[in-house]
Amino acid sequence: MFAKTNSVSPASSLARRGTIADVFPLVAAFVAISFAFGVLAREAGLPLWVAALLSATTYAGTAQVVALGLIAANQPVGVIILVVGLINARFLLLSSVMAPRVRHWPRLVRWMFALQLTDETFALMLPARTRPFPEPREAMALQWGAYIAWVLGTVLGFTLGGDSQMIHSLGLDFALVAMMLAVLVLQLADSKAVAVAAFAGGLALVFSVVGLSWISTLAAAVIAPLIGVWLEGRCKHPA
Amino acid sequence: MQTSSIVLTAAGMGLVTAALRFLPFVIKPKVSTRPLWTIWVRYLPVAVLSAVVVPAVLAAQEEIIWGPISLPFLASLPTLLIGLLTRSLIASVTIGVTTIALLRNLF
Numbered sequence: 001m002f003a004k005t006n007s008v009s010p011a012s013s014l015a016r017r018g019t020i021a022d023v024f025p026l027v028a029a030f031v032a033i034s035f036a037f038g039v040l041a042r043e044a045g046l047p048l049w050v051a052a053l054l055s056a057t058t059y060a061g062t063a064q065v066v067a068l069g070l071i072a073a074n075q076p077v078g079v080i081i082l083v084v085g086l087i088n089a090r091f092l093l094l095s096s097v098m099a100p101r102v103r104h105w106p107r108l109v110r111w112m113f114a115l116q117l118t119d120e121t122f123a124l125m126l127p128a129r130t131r132p133f134p135e136p137r138e139a140m141a142l143q144w145g146a147y148i149a150w151v152l153g154t155v156l157g158f159t160l161g162g163d164s165q166m167i168h169s170l171g172l173d174f175a176l177v178a179m180m181l182a183v184l185v186l187q188l189a190d191s192k193a194v195a196v197a198a199f200a201g202g203l204a205l206v207f208s209v210v211g212l213s214w215i216s217t218l219a220a221a222v223i224a225p226l227i228g229v230w231l232e233g234r235c236k237h238p239a
Numbered sequence: 240m241q242t243s244s245i246v247l248t249a250a251g252m253g254l255v256t257a258a259l260r261f262l263p264f265v266i267k268p269k270v271s272t273r274p275l276w277t278i279w280v281r282y283l284p285v286a287v288l289s290a291v292v293v294p295a296v297l298a299a300q301e302e303i304i305w306g307p308i309s310l311p312f313l314a315s316l317p318t319l320l321i322g323l324l325t326r327s328l329i330a331s332v333t334i335g336v337t338t339i340a341l342l343r344n345l346f
Contacts, residue, residue, distance in 0.1 A: 054249045092259050221290060
C-alpha cells in the first residue's frame, strides 16, 4: 500500500483530489482552534457575543489571540486596532493574488470570498504546482465551511469549554499546526519550493525568537518567495 | 477594560481586517500580470505555510524537554510521516493532536 501511494507525485495526487476533499479536515482543525479561542475569550472576560463577533468579523486566529492579550493588558483601543492591522496586513497580499483569479465570478460571491479569505484556505486553493483553481462552488464550500466552523467553534468553546489547561492537555491547540504541516509537505513539489519553505521558516523563526512573532508571517510571505523568483531566474540564465 | 471599550475594539478590528481583505478586490493592482509577480505568487502559499508552522514547532520554548527538542517538535514528526504516507489531511490532524495530547500527559 505504501509503495502505491509513494508512486504518486505530490502535485498529481493533490490535483486529483480536488478542493472538496479538504473541507472536512479544515473544518475539524478550525473547530478545534476556535474552540480554544472561545475558552481564552471567556477567561479574558469578554462577553459571549463579543467573542462571537470577533470570530465572525476579524476571523483571523493570530490577531484574535494577540488582541485578547492586549485587552487583558488594558492597552488603548487605537493601539490594539493598529497592531491587528499590522498582523493582518498580509491579507492585502493574499487578496491581491486571489482577486484576478476570481474576477469572472458573480459580484456577491466574490465579495464574500474576499471577506472569508484565510491563510489556510488560500494555501489549499493555490498550491505551488497548481491543481486547477477551484470552481466558485468548491471555493464557497471550503470558505463557508471554514467560516462557520470558526464562529461555531468559538461559541462552543465559550459555552461548554473547560479551561485553557484542558485545551492544552487535549492538544486541540495543535490541530491547525498539524494540518498546515501536512499541507506544506504535500506542496513541496521541487527543490525550489523546499528552498523557499526553508527560508520562510528560518526567517519566521528568527522573528519569533526576537519577539516579533506577530509580524513574522507577513515578513516571510513578502521576502521568501523572492528566493523562488531568484532561483528560477538563475535556471533560465545560467551564469 | 470596560465592555464598551472591548466592543469598540472588536468593531475596529473587524473593520480594519475586512478592509485589508477587501481592498485588492475593488482597486485592481496593475502588477498582477507581470511575469516576476506570477513567479513570486507561485511560491507565496509555501512561504506562508512555512512561516506559520516552523516557529510553532521549533520555537515552543515553554514545552522544551531537552536541548532544542520540544513536545510540538516531537508531535510534528508522526504528523509529517502520516502526511507523506497517506496524503490525508484528516489523518495528519488526528495523529498530530493525539500525539501531542499523549506527550503532554506523559511529560
